[in-house]
Amino acid sequence: xxxxxxxxxxxxxxxxxxxxxxxxxxxxxxxxxxxxxxxxxxxxxxxxxxxxxxxxxxxxxxxxxxxxxxxxxxxxxxxxxxxxxxxxxxxxxxxxxxxxxxxxxxxxxxxxxxxxxxxxxxxxxxxxxxxxxxxxxxxxxxxxxxxxxxxxxxxxxxxxxxxxxxxxxxxxxxxxxxxxxxxxxxxxxxxxxxxxxxxxxxxxxxxxxxxxxxxxxxxxxxxxxx
Amino acid sequence: xxxxxxxxxxxxxxxxxxxxxxxxxxxxxxxxxxxxxxxxxxxxxxxxxxxxxxxxxxxxxxxxxxxxxxxxxxxxxxxxxxxxxxxxxxxxxxxxxxxxxxxxxxxxxxxxxxxxxxxxxxxxxxxxxxxxxxxxxxxxxxxxxxxxxxxxxxxxxxxxxxxxxxxxxxxxxxxxxxxxxxxxxxxxxxxxxxxxxxxxxxxxxxxxxxxxxxxxxxxxxxxxxxxxxxxxxxxxxxxxxxxxxxxxxxxxxxxxxxxxxxxxxxxxxxxxxxxxxxxxxxxxxxxxxxxxxxxxxxxxxxxxxxxxxxxxxxxxxxxxxxxxxxxxxxxxxx
Numbered sequence: 001x002x003x004x005x006x007x008x009x010x011x012x013x014x015x016x017x018x019x020x021x022x023x024x025x026x027x028x029x030x031x032x033x034x035x036x037x038x039x040x041x042x043x044x045x046x047x048x049x050x051x052x053x054x055x056x057x058x059x060x061x062x063x064x065x066x067x068x069x070x071x072x073x074x075x076x077x078x079x080x081x082x083x084x085x086x087x088x089x090x091x092x093x094x095x096x097x098x099x100x101x102x103x104x105x106x107x108x109x110x111x112x113x114x115x116x117x118x119x120x121x122x123x124x125x126x127x128x129x130x131x132x133x134x135x136x137x138x139x140x141x142x143x144x145x146x147x148x149x150x151x152x153x154x155x156x157x158x159x160x161x162x163x164x165x166x167x168x169x170x171x172x173x174x175x176x177x178x179x180x181x182x183x184x185x186x187x188x189x190x191x192x193x194x195x196x197x198x199x200x201x202x203x204x205x206x207x208x209x210x211x212x213x214x215x216x217x218x219x220x221x222x223x224x225x226x
Numbered sequence: 227x228x229x230x231x232x233x234x235x236x237x238x239x240x241x242x243x244x245x246x247x248x249x250x251x252x253x254x255x256x257x258x259x260x261x262x263x264x265x266x267x268x269x270x271x272x273x274x275x276x277x278x279x280x281x282x283x284x285x286x287x288x289x290x291x292x293x294x295x296x297x298x299x300x301x302x303x304x305x306x307x308x309x310x311x312x313x314x315x316x317x318x319x320x321x322x323x324x325x326x327x328x329x330x331x332x333x334x335x336x337x338x339x340x341x342x343x344x345x346x347x348x349x350x351x352x353x354x355x356x357x358x359x360x361x362x363x364x365x366x367x368x369x370x371x372x373x374x375x376x377x378x379x380x381x382x383x384x385x386x387x388x389x390x391x392x393x394x395x396x397x398x399x400x401x402x403x404x405x406x407x408x409x410x411x412x413x414x415x416x417x418x419x420x421x422x423x424x425x426x427x428x429x430x431x432x433x434x435x436x437x438x439x440x441x442x443x444x445x446x447x448x449x450x451x452x453x454x455x456x457x458x459x460x461x462x463x464x465x466x467x468x469x470x471x472x473x474x475x476x477x478x479x480x481x482x483x484x485x486x487x488x489x490x491x492x493x494x495x496x497x498x499x500x501x502x503x504x505x506x507x508x509x510x511x512x513x514x515x516x517x518x519x520x521x522x523x524x525x526x527x528x529x530x531x532x533x534x535x536x537x538x539x540x541x542x543x544x545x546x547x548x549x550x551x552x553x554x555x556x557x558x559x560x
Binding site for chain 2: 080
């Protein structure tokens with residue numbers, strides 16, 4: 001294992017809180033990369049920036065752990081692209097990992113295949129959220145989070161990323177337009193008590209539903225019962 | 227073999243299980259549409275060992291050309307080897323577009339391929355089209371809000387996108403169709419995979435069939451609590467369907483992760499979708515594909531899900547659910 005305990009990287013403003021939590025949970029260093037130049041980066045550019053930070057701050061890493069996806073756009077692309085940028089063996093959606101010397105063994109369920117994979121350090125894995133849960137924070141951890149070096153903030157310049165480099169090597173995709181998804185449905189609105197709307201609904205659409213479920217549904221009048 | 231002078235749209239042949247194969251067929255169908263607009267050729271890539279079945283199937287489903295590499299060395303899926311092979315082929319043939327299914331494999335493979343080819347990639351597109359200036363319009367959920375983004379890759383080629391299973395409809399097969407099948411030798415310097423496959427087996431865990439269910443009952447936070455949420459299973463059972471859930475509900479552990487419907491979960495295309503207490507954030511609606519008939523129940527008539535519905539019932543979701551179950555129990559005849 002590495003002699004140094006984990007460091008953690010984040011890229012956006014709201015990440016600071018997460019980084020402090022990581023310090024509290026046992027990370028030795030937390031680095032936040034924050035720069036106007038990097039705003040609106042796609043995953044291609046994000047993985048480039050993370051690579052620059054890793055090469056500068058911890059070039060002798062053994063293992064990079066990434067969440068399988070972010071909570072905003074959920075593309076799940078940054079981890080694999082970081083692996084590619086750093087030329088590492090990698091596995092996504094890992095459920096369990098074991099380290100034996102310099103060999104990493106991982107288990108995962110992908111496309112309904114249960115796989116056990118092995119690779120040598122240095123390596124990268126992305127971990128899906130349902131299999132590992134954060135441990136509780138200890139008091140020592142809290143001191144670490146709010147004392148010590150705290151979260152180190154690096155700008156693009158500190159990573160030798162300038163505007164012209166970023167223009168040619170940064171984002172590949174461009175967002176042309178953002179819009180709300182439109183509805184194109186008939187949109188019948190039913191209102192009233194639960195029993196009134198259910199009766200109205202079933203009477204009106206019983207055929208549609210019985211066709212879909214392959215069973216017949218009896219029709220009843222509103223006043224038939226109760 | 228003659229190389230194509232036309233532009234090329236490549237579809238990665240992902241065939242390892244039923245859903246992977248279906249998404250390949252769905253992408254072929256979309257590729258045929260796109261190809262007409264930019265006068266391109268649709269080309270399916272098939273790598274593996276003993277792959278004639280897939281060559282035949284992709285031909286029948288719309289491929290004009292197949293690039294096939296059939297070799298025992300490719301017997302099992304390998305991200306690193308496929309990367310090397312496609313990198314090689316792409317440099318030689320410069321495809322205009324590459325489409326890849328957003329299966330677990332594709333979601334790991336496509337980002338690496340895009341990076342290696344130094345080009346852009348949009349994940350989980352819900353629509354693909356050709357823009358007026360001839361670019362691939364990649365319509366994808368974005369910004370964590372209720373938004374879709376139109377994304378283009380202006381300056382780099384190929385233009386790449388992944389698409390979830392169930393987003394597009396495949397065209398019916400036609401076994402009299404012909405495609406130009408190029409059987410290529412395995413590249414000489416195939417890299418050794420640094421990731422070793424120690425064991426692999428088809429999972430014995432129950433396959434979630436939600437992607438293929440014709441009736442789905444989805445629930446969100448508006449169900450109120452876990453107990454009330456569980457009632458959705460009663461309705462699903464009556465209708466012979468499956469239960470789906472939104473992200474907050476899965477996070478709150480009212481439902482298993484396998485039931486998650488949306489961008490980070492399953493893509494569904496049921497004939498009938500019941501949506502109880504769901505506001506309709508894009509992370510969820512991105513998974514709804516083309517549900518034929520949507521019934522939404524929500525106290526808030528302004529919810530996005532209510533506007534998307536064929537029938538919008540303005541009422542408490544849990545109350546309507548209980549009454550509906552009671553009524554159906556009386557009325558359904560097997």
